[in-house]
Amino acid sequence: MSATIVGFSWQWMYNDYFGLINGLLIRVGMQPVNWISDPNMALISLLIANIWFGTPFSILFQESSLLTIDRNLYEAAKIDGAGPLQSFFNITLPLLAPFLGINLILTSMWSVNLFDLQLVLTGGGPLMSTTTASLYMYKQGFEQGNLSIGAAIGIVLLIINLTVSFLYLRALRGEEA
Template sequence: MIRNLEKYAPYFFIGPAVIMLLLIVIFPLAFSLGVSFCEWNLIRGGSWKFVGLRNYSYFLFHDPYFRTSLKVTLTFVLVAVGLELILGLGVALLLNRPLKRIGLYRTILVIPSTMTPVVVGIIWRLLYNPELGTLNYFLDLLGLPPLNWLGDPNLALPSVIMADIWEWTPFMALILLAGLQALPKDPFEAATIDGASTFQLFRYITLPLLQPTIIVATLLRVMDAFKTFDLVFVLTKGGPGMSTETLSYYTYRYGFKFFHIGYASALSYLLLVIIIIIVQIFVRYLRTGEE
């Protein structure tokens, strides 16, 4: 009896997770793929109308707002993640030496990345506030004119990016620090004996050895940056104009402000495809590490 049941053991262990994920992720996504081929407005009543690829061709070829949003998102991802990588590497190098109480430092350092993103938004809204914000107070102390951080269309996106950099640079630094501390000591000793300078050590030994860590950290950040929603919602609601309207926020507005569920589903599939491509690169990277 027991022997017979043992035959099914793998299903017993893995079954619940697979069934649950099919039910709560794959089925809903298949449903929204279907909806993305329809015109369906929740406000105007419940009728679906099959329109084929019209939703897709509309945002690809006719929707100027979509193009703006895509540009905002790409700028955001590129600038934010790029600066986070550079700053994070700097902080990691700075902390990569024998420190007492490194655990405490790590915990403090990573506070911005593990606290609630909405709270990060609130904090920066407070700092950026043109009437009572601390940042303008500091500018004033330095004798500089005050800035309308979130209200100026040219400054809003850089301001959101700056908040994102504050939030996620610690995440980068923490991962890169772990990577630095796992590096072998021998190549550094050999190169030092051969008279390599600190810069040469960094350029020709640290960077190449750290590359896998840098790639994993960057891919994870790029995936998250593409989905940015919380910061935009709290800081700017996409404005002024569309200057900070990320793809996630644009899709959210179509789905839950205008209730164009069909169009929003098509938009969400674009984001999904972008993420799936990055995930594939990430997974390939992990697999070569595991096998």
């Protein structure tokens, strides 16, 4: 699903008076919460929406990686006397490690570069409480016309993404060696 559609959906659910979540809270006798208009709650609300948005990809990715493991390995381990816990730590986890690493790299990059979901949901507010580097880059470059500052932020984001990816890959290769 598009991050823009997800942003508008969560914006409707978080609405202070007519939102789904506050409507449910009122029905059970609780006070409504200012989900995206309170600086203390806006980041938590954005994180919940981002987790909701990214979790299906991670689950499908890991499910497909589980399907690549040959079932004969588990049968051989069972014949050798391995229990479920030993099979998990000696077969499943080592064979899933490359997929877990790729998934970790992708979700980390998407989280660092989070832009469209937060632009629609909070616009970086209130009081810049949900402004990340990518949204700040956009605002500097396109809204305020400071293209050089926007480009510099983009270079820093690239360096952060490359460094994190390098560290993840190095840790993953260390496990395989």
